[in-house]
Every structure is written in C-alpha cells, then in structure tokens.
Amino acid sequence: MGLTFQSTKNSALTDIFHINKLENQFVIALAGNPNTGKSTVFNSLTGLHQHTGNWPGKTVVNARGEFNHEDKDFILVDLPGTYSLFSSSVEEEVARDFICFGNADAVVVVADATCLERNLNLVYQVMELTDKVVLCINLIDEAKKKKIEIDAHGLEKELGIPIVLCAARSGIGIMDLKQAIYNLVEGKVKPSPNHVQYIDEYEEILSKLCPILQEYSGNINPRWLALRMIDGDEKLIRSLNEFIPEDKLRSIRTIIVESDLTQDKQAIRDFITSDIYNKVEEITDSYVIISSRKINRDRIIDNYITSKRFGIPLMILTLAVIFWITISGANYPSALLSDFFFMIEGKLTFMFDYLNAPDWLHGVLVLGLYKTLAWVVSVMLPPMAIFFPLFTILEDLGYLPRVAFNMDHLFKKACAHGKQCLTMCMGFGCNAAGVIACRIIESPRERLIATLTNNFVPCNGRFPTLIAISTVFLVSQGGFGYGLLPVLSVTGLVVIGIVITLLVSYILSKTILKGIPSTFTLELPPYRVPRIGRVLYTSILDRTMFVLWRAIVIAAPAGAFTWILGNIYIGDLSLIGHIAGFLDPAARLIGLDGFILMAFILGLPANEIVLPILLMAYLSTGSIIDFDSIDSLRHILLDNGWTYLTALNTMLFSLLHWPCATTLITIKKETGSIKWTVLSAIIPTGFAVVICSITTLIFRLFGWG
Amino acid sequence: MLRLHMACVGSVVTVEDLASTGILRERMLALGLTKGAKVEVIRRGPSGDPTVFNIRGAMIALRNEESSLVAIQEV
Missing domain, CATH: 1.10.287.1770 (Helix Hairpins)
Structure with missing residues (x-):
C-alpha cells in the first residue's frame, strides 16, 4: 500500500488521473513550461489521434492522444503547462498530482531551447519525483537562429537522463524522441538522475x-x-x-x-x-x-506592438482587418452554399410530393427544420472558416499576450484580472468557450467577473447578424469601397462591447464582487511563424466544426418549432403574430418591434438563428425565404418599418443581450451556482435595455427615428 | 531599499529578497526570481504599467504592485 490519489481526497479530479490502458500499452505524461511548444510536440507525436479539443482551459483537463513505436502502443497525456510543481495554481497541482499519483510509465519534459535556464528548474523538480524522465529540448531551430548552442551530450551526463533535441514544428527529432521513450519503458536505458544537492x-x-x-x-x-x-x-x-x-x-x-x-x-x-x-x-x-547578442528581432517588433503610441491603435486596426477579410471573403462561398442547399430543398420537396406526404410534415421538416439548418450552415460556416484560422494565426504568432499586456492597465483600473483579456478573445469565437477559458484565472472573484462579462464580446453566432444588418444599412448608402463601412461599424460595436466589459467589471468589483485585483504574471513568448497546417487543423476541425455542430443541433429543432408557431392560427393571426403583438409595446420602448424581440427570445438556444427566425416571422409564411441578394433582405426589413434606429438597436441588443443557452449551461457548470447563472443573464439584458432606451430617446428627441 | 518597480528601463539589477507571500511568492520563485538572479528592465506598458522584465531569458510582465515586492540591488 502506498500513497495514492484516492488518499489525497481530491476526488473531483480522480477520473483524469487513472488512464485505462491495455496490456502492452504505456502511459506517457508530457510536462513543460508554458510556451515551449509542448502542444506541437504532442501533435507531432500523436498525429491526428487526439481525444480532446484545443481550447485554452484544456489547461485543467488533460488532453490525450495515442501513438505507437515498434511493437508498443503509447497513450500520451498532455499536462497543463507549468513553471513549477509546488502547486501554486490549479495547473501546477494537476500536473504534480498526475506525475505523483497517475499511472504514467514515463514523463517527457519539454523544454524551450531558447530559454533553457528557466526550463531546467522544472526538469530538476520532475527528476526529484521520478527517475523515468526524458528531456525533450524543443525549438532548437529557433535556438540556432538566435546563435544558442547546446551541448546535449554534456547536459545528458550532467543530468543523468536521456535528452532529445527537437524542432517539433518541422518534425525534426520526433522519431528520436519516440525511440528514447521506447528505450526507457522497455528498460533498455536506465536513467539515474543527478539530483540537486542541498545544504x-x-x-x-x-x-x-x-x-x-x-x-x-x-x-x-x-x-x-x-x-x-x-x-x-x-x-x-x-x-x-x-x-x-x-x-x-x-x-x-x-x-x-x-x-x-x-x-x-x-x-x-x-x-x-x-x-x-x-x-x-x-x-x-x-x-x-x-554567442554575443545579435539584434533582437522580437524587441524591435515589440517597440511598435506594445508601444505607448501604436499599441492600442494597432490592435484595433488588426481587429478591423480581420473583420474585413472575414466579411469580404465569406460573401462568395456563402452564396454558393446557399444555392447548393436551395437545390437540395427542391429535391426534398419533390420527394415529399412524390410520396404524397402531408403538407404539415413537409412544412415542419423541409420549410422549418431543413431551411433553418441550411441558413445556419451557409451563413455561419464561411465566416467561421475564415475568422477562426485568422484568429489562430494571431494566437500562434504570440500576439494575444501582447494584447493582454497593452490592455492590462485598463483591466487593472476595472479591478479585474489581466488574463480576462485572453478569455475575452476566446469569446470572439464562442462565449461558452470563453467561459471555460476563465478557468485560467485563479482567483475566484476575478474568474466570476470574467465569466459574467464574457458575453459582451460578440461571438461567432452573433457576427453574422451584426455583419448582415450593417451591410444592409450601410453598403448602398456608404458608396465607397464595398465592405468598409460595415467593417467599421462591426469594429465599433466590438469596441463598445470591450468598453462595457470594463465598465461592468468595475461596477461588479465595487459592488457584489468587492476586492482588490489579485496578482498576475504574464509571459510574452517569442514571436513565432505560425504553421499553416496546425492553424487549419485546430481552427477548422476543432473550433469551426465544434461551434457549427452545436449550432446545427440547436437550430434544427428551433427551426421546426418556429414553423409550427408560424402555422398555428388563432383567429386570423398565427401564434407568432400573437406573441409579437404582445411584445410590441415593450419592444417599441427600446427602439425594436415585437417581432425582433420575439426572435431574440426564440433565439435563446443559439444566437445564430435570431435573424432567420425574424425573417420567417416577417414573411409570416413561417419559413425562411431565400434571399438571393442583400437587396431583397433590405426590402423585407424596410417594408417592416426598419429605420436606422431599428438597425442600430438590433445590433446593440444582439451585442449586449442575454447569453445563449449553451453559454448559460456552461456558466452553471463552471460556477455551480444558479444565482450567478441568473445574474449572468440579467446583467447583460439590463444593459441592453438601458442602452437601447437611451439611443431610442436620443433618436426621437432629434426626430431621426 | 531599492525595489524592482523603481529600476530604470534598460538597467540590469539583481534580486535581493522577496516581500511577497503565498502563491505569488511561489510563482516568483518558479519564474526564477531567487536571491542573486539577474533581471533586466525591458519596457513599460502603454500607461507605464505593467513592465516587461527579462527574467532568466524569458520576457515576463509584472504590474507595479508585484514588482514593488522585489527588493533589488543595482549592478
């Protein structure tokens, strides 16, 4: 009997520590400092055989993968990146506990060749825990560029463990690493670590x-x-x-x-x-x-990226450029997809007719369910497939920590955690993912602030709405250069979202979440050229498909439901008409109309279906029309009395209103509290109502709306 | 006693002592802020805070609240 994980009574995490393995299988733990390219080593070893997604927040949940070498199978467990194993954070505790209590047959420590001094601290700590250690010195290509030479043989003798030099991004040294792991678990190599001798x-x-x-x-x-x-x-x-x-x-x-x-x-x-x-x-x-320092490229770049004068403008410019590429690039594939789905719809209708299926069945399945699905895929997939890779490139470059650095003084003034900026960035992709990413914030107070305000950055489900509305109302009137005005307005909305995030964070930390900002240290990793393969893989497969699948699962039943609402009549008005009529007076106060408010309410399961539902309702056919051009969308909206105020407030309401159901469920899971979940819906909604009332008031005072 | 947040940009200093406790002290130690460690002050952020330091070859940003807890000596 010995010390096991069970005995430390940390049962919440037990399941991830014991890896079920078959005979002839070995469990290998992958440890290392953050920013050492550990994930790259993980990907190079396992190829595509991974079991979990690549979101931040995986920091706490171990990612797993498999590979084989010669006649043996290996299960690779990617531990969170840590600086030490003295458990000063959740990540460190998870890493330490896995090495202590998990059933790993060997530990591979990944170290950054360009920053070996800091990395070896962890290596010594791991060596104190277990003899079965392989040191993988990664990024030797970058070290070479920086004229850093490493005497691996000398180091191997000094440490007493096998060392492999790697450049995982180009696959160099990966076979050697597999061989070293194989030799170790087979007992062909017996490491005898030379521990640090204390006084x-x-x-x-x-x-x-x-x-x-x-x-x-x-x-x-x-x-x-x-x-x-x-x-x-x-x-x-x-x-x-x-x-x-x-x-x-x-x-x-x-x-x-x-x-x-x-x-x-x-x-x-x-x-x-x-x-x-x-x-x-x-x-x-x-x-x-x-060898004698050459000019440090990173510092020159940082002179601009993190400078007083250019730092924040450059950040906003980058954001605008990303939106511009997304908006102008998504247009054409969107139209193609929409044509394709329309063609399928014709075939489906033909089939239903052929089988003499009742009208209501055709309505629910084709006009409701299928059309909503087709809309969600054709409207959402192209922008996501452009936006996520661009975002991943920024992530890979090492730009995001610089953004956090530039914005930190603002978050500090708002009494929030510096890492909140990173969780916000994740929210651009998907707020539920952003909420999960809040795990990287250690202090519970600041984690809650970050969780409650994550919704103020528009997620991918809301971008299509924002983009479509701003395109409809600004392109023809704007006149110069297609896509420029919508880009500016979407960027402006994002800036408003960030300002409100800071404001709400400040208010929260002065009222219900009082406290002083907790400490934080932020590493600015070296700039690295992104690898297109990984970018495409993580962004398309992991992120785009994850978000799209979620949208599809939710949108399909919602589409069917809306069709039913639109086709059940009480008197001479459909249920949709009744609901919209009921909501109308309240909606008018905030510059919307009953249909818009109803679309937002019915869109609770997923924000991306708000616009399709709205169009279904306006056309009171209960099904989405096929708009082949932006013009027809403009006509529908103008026919239903849309003004600039309606457009502005619909965008503001979309930016600020309650989080979608998935995000709410995630918040409930992460906080474990109904109170905070409810507050996370009430606070944004309150802001949306107040701000929309103010704009309505202003517009009406000046007689614009 | 000089503190790290007072050090000028461009200067190199050595760590004397840490006034931090608990998790922050552990984190600082893990990053290599041990007695005698060399720290280079690289740049200050857009509003003068946080500041980037070169600590054992890595660029680490610390807010003034944290860097003021590190006692230093000029080299």
Whole structure:
C-alpha cells in the first residue's frame, strides 16, 4: 500500500488521473513550461489521434492522444503547462498530482531551447519525483537562429537522463524522441538522475526521513516526499498523516524538530528553489553557449506592438482587418452554399410530393427544420472558416499576450484580472468557450467577473447578424469601397462591447464582487511563424466544426418549432403574430418591434438563428425565404418599418443581450451556482435595455427615428 | 531599499529578497526570481504599467504592485 490519489481526497479530479490502458500499452505524461511548444510536440507525436479539443482551459483537463513505436502502443497525456510543481495554481497541482499519483510509465519534459535556464528548474523538480524522465529540448531551430548552442551530450551526463533535441514544428527529432521513450519503458536505458544537492543541514534530515518514508511512499520518490515534509505543502502532509502509522509520524516529527532547522518553511522553500536555480545556472554556463547578442528581432517588433503610441491603435486596426477579410471573403462561398442547399430543398420537396406526404410534415421538416439548418450552415460556416484560422494565426504568432499586456492597465483600473483579456478573445469565437477559458484565472472573484462579462464580446453566432444588418444599412448608402463601412461599424460595436466589459467589471468589483485585483504574471513568448497546417487543423476541425455542430443541433429543432408557431392560427393571426403583438409595446420602448424581440427570445438556444427566425416571422409564411441578394433582405426589413434606429438597436441588443443557452449551461457548470447563472443573464439584458432606451430617446428627441 | 518597480528601463539589477507571500511568492520563485538572479528592465506598458522584465531569458510582465515586492540591488 502506498500513497495514492484516492488518499489525497481530491476526488473531483480522480477520473483524469487513472488512464485505462491495455496490456502492452504505456502511459506517457508530457510536462513543460508554458510556451515551449509542448502542444506541437504532442501533435507531432500523436498525429491526428487526439481525444480532446484545443481550447485554452484544456489547461485543467488533460488532453490525450495515442501513438505507437515498434511493437508498443503509447497513450500520451498532455499536462497543463507549468513553471513549477509546488502547486501554486490549479495547473501546477494537476500536473504534480498526475506525475505523483497517475499511472504514467514515463514523463517527457519539454523544454524551450531558447530559454533553457528557466526550463531546467522544472526538469530538476520532475527528476526529484521520478527517475523515468526524458528531456525533450524543443525549438532548437529557433535556438540556432538566435546563435544558442547546446551541448546535449554534456547536459545528458550532467543530468543523468536521456535528452532529445527537437524542432517539433518541422518534425525534426520526433522519431528520436519516440525511440528514447521506447528505450526507457522497455528498460533498455536506465536513467539515474543527478539530483540537486542541498545544504548539509537539509541533506542530513533527508537522509534520516527517507528510510522511514520509503515504506509508505508507493510510486513517489521518498526524497521528494521528505523535502515536502520540511518545506511545506500542508495538504500533502495531511493526506500523508492518514497513511503513516502514528508512531512513525511521531518519529518523523521528532527528526524535524530535533534537527535544529533555524528557518521557517517559507525560508526553506526559498533556499531549495535558489539551490535548484544556482545549479541550473552552473550547468547552463558550462553547456549552453549564447554567442554575443545579435539584434533582437522580437524587441524591435515589440517597440511598435506594445508601444505607448501604436499599441492600442494597432490592435484595433488588426481587429478591423480581420473583420474585413472575414466579411469580404465569406460573401462568395456563402452564396454558393446557399444555392447548393436551395437545390437540395427542391429535391426534398419533390420527394415529399412524390410520396404524397402531408403538407404539415413537409412544412415542419423541409420549410422549418431543413431551411433553418441550411441558413445556419451557409451563413455561419464561411465566416467561421475564415475568422477562426485568422484568429489562430494571431494566437500562434504570440500576439494575444501582447494584447493582454497593452490592455492590462485598463483591466487593472476595472479591478479585474489581466488574463480576462485572453478569455475575452476566446469569446470572439464562442462565449461558452470563453467561459471555460476563465478557468485560467485563479482567483475566484476575478474568474466570476470574467465569466459574467464574457458575453459582451460578440461571438461567432452573433457576427453574422451584426455583419448582415450593417451591410444592409450601410453598403448602398456608404458608396465607397464595398465592405468598409460595415467593417467599421462591426469594429465599433466590438469596441463598445470591450468598453462595457470594463465598465461592468468595475461596477461588479465595487459592488457584489468587492476586492482588490489579485496578482498576475504574464509571459510574452517569442514571436513565432505560425504553421499553416496546425492553424487549419485546430481552427477548422476543432473550433469551426465544434461551434457549427452545436449550432446545427440547436437550430434544427428551433427551426421546426418556429414553423409550427408560424402555422398555428388563432383567429386570423398565427401564434407568432400573437406573441409579437404582445411584445410590441415593450419592444417599441427600446427602439425594436415585437417581432425582433420575439426572435431574440426564440433565439435563446443559439444566437445564430435570431435573424432567420425574424425573417420567417416577417414573411409570416413561417419559413425562411431565400434571399438571393442583400437587396431583397433590405426590402423585407424596410417594408417592416426598419429605420436606422431599428438597425442600430438590433445590433446593440444582439451585442449586449442575454447569453445563449449553451453559454448559460456552461456558466452553471463552471460556477455551480444558479444565482450567478441568473445574474449572468440579467446583467447583460439590463444593459441592453438601458442602452437601447437611451439611443431610442436620443433618436426621437432629434426626430431621426 | 531599492525595489524592482523603481529600476530604470534598460538597467540590469539583481534580486535581493522577496516581500511577497503565498502563491505569488511561489510563482516568483518558479519564474526564477531567487536571491542573486539577474533581471533586466525591458519596457513599460502603454500607461507605464505593467513592465516587461527579462527574467532568466524569458520576457515576463509584472504590474507595479508585484514588482514593488522585489527588493533589488543595482549592478
């Protein structure tokens, strides 16, 4: 019997620690600092055999993949990127616990060749936990460019573990890495890590504690346990207490008390970390040669990207360019898809006629369900398939941390966490994903603020609505250059969304979520040329398909439901007409009409169906029309009394209103609280109503609307 | 005692001591802010805060609240 994960009573995460493996299968854990290209190594090893998506927030859930080498199968577990294993954050705890209590047969530590000094700290920590370590020094191509030379053989001898040099993005060294892992689990290579030797005072206690702990430590290295007994980690000590007989515990305590350790635990931890880093400095001095600095490319780029004058304007410009490419690029494929689906619809109708199917069945299935589906796919797929890859390129380049850096002072003023900016960026893709990404914020107060305000950045489900409406109302009147005015207005709306995010964050942290901003450290990784293959893979397969599938699953039944509402008559008015009539007075107050408000309410399952539902309702045929041009859409809207105010407020309401059902469910899951879920719907809706009332008032005062 | 947030952009300093506690202290140690570590001040953000430091070869941004907890010595 030994210390197992069960015994640490952290049951919420138990399931991810024990990986079910078959005979002849080995579990390999992949650890490493953030930004070391760990995911690239993971992808190069596993190819496409992955089991989880590539969202931030996977930080907490381990991604898994498989690969084989010679006659063996391997299960690869991608641990969250961490700087250390002293559990100062959730990520570190997950990584540490997996290495301690999971059933990994070997641990691969991925290190960044351009920043080896910082990375080796983690390597030494992992080596203290287990002997079965392979060090993968990644990004050697970049190191070469930066004129950094690494003496891998010398380093291998010094550390006592196998080392593989890799440039995972171009596949260099991946076979060697597989071979090294294979050799290790097969016992062909026996690593004998050279641990950091601490000062005599500590080493003496360690030599006394190790024999006692040996018996109870299970898979964990007793030296590591002994170290943790003297430098802290109350949680671990408490769980140890349940395992070690009382008399042994007493003798452990006596040893620690009698050895006249003069420092407290904090000071001991300082010394231990210092000792590791001193050792690391010593070996990097002898085995890593950094030839005289050449001009540092990254710093020159940063002179502009993060400068006082250009930083924020460049950011807004980048955003606008992305929207411009998305809007102008999505047009043509959208039309193609729409033609294609229209053709299929004709065939479906023909088939229904041929089978003598009743009208209502044709209505529900073809006019309701199928048409809504076709709309969602043809309107959403092209912009997503353009937007997500562009966004992933920015992510790959290392631009997002710079955005967080530029915006940090604003978030600080709003008493929010600096990482909230990153979760917001994720929200552009999908708010539910943004809410999950909030896991990267450690402090519960700030995580809640980020969760409650994520909805203020428009997600992909709302972009089509915003883009369509601004195109309809601005293109013909704008006159110059197709797509420029809509781009400006969508960018403007996004800026409004960000301002409101900051405002609401500030209000929340002064009222129901009082507190001071917690600390945060942000690493600005080196700029890297994005790899188109990975960009396309993660953005199209993982993100686009994920979001599209969700939309389809929700839109299909909603389409059928709306058709039914539009075709059941009470008196001479359909149910849709009755509902819209009921909502109309309230909707008028905020510059909308009953149909628009109803579309937003019926669109709760997914924002992307708001516009199709609205059109169905306006045409009171209960089914989506096929508009072949922007012009016909403009006619429908103008015929139903749309003004500039209606357009503006519909866009504002879309930007600010309640989150979609998926996001709400995600918020419920993440916060575990009905109260916060309800608030996350009420707060944005309140803002939407107030702001739309104000614009309505202004427009009416000036007689514009 | 000099603190890290007072160091001028472009200067290189060494870490003397940390005044932080708990999680932040652990994080700072993990990043390599141990006694004697060299830190280069690289640039300040758009409003003068946060500041980017070169800590053991990595670019790390810290807000003034955090960097003021690091006691330093000029080299």
